[in-house]
Amino acid sequence: QVQLVESGGGLVQAGGSLRLSCAASGRTISRYGMGWFRQAPGKEREFVAAIAWRSGDTYYADSVKGRFTLSRDNAKNTVYLQMNSLKPEDTAVYYCAAKYYAAAMTSGEYEYWGQGTQVTVSS
Secondary structure, three states, rough: EEEEEEHHHHEOOHHHHEEEEEEOOOOOOOEEEEEEEEEOOOOOOOOEEEEEEOOOOEOOOOOOOOEEEEEEEHHHHHHEEOOOOHHHHOOEEEEEEEEEEOOOOOOHHHEEEEEEEEEEOOO
16 A cells, blocks of 8 residues: 655745645555646546656646656655646646556556645636
8 A cells, every 4th residue: 555645735826836745655656657636626637747667757737848847756755746837727636646667647547646735826
């Protein structure tokens, strides 16, 4: 089992930055693909970013490309989502997820999920 705990959410003005962290416990995540998803009120959960375990290759939704950066520190069993130039439409609950061996952009492929952290961007 992998337990994931997100942190770093909060309220920020448009144009500001936040860094979300996802700390894993229970197992090392060094061989897990890690992803971030978000869900705004009344909307479906959507893919934000993912990172592969072996290559470190990253994948981003078009809506965040160039503004968000996903990284991982396997030694700390933690992944980070640096969010810059935030927009009001980025407001959502952000979830961290883990998938053994490969990254994915589909939420259904992920095995483990955190509880989420709220990000609110004011205009």
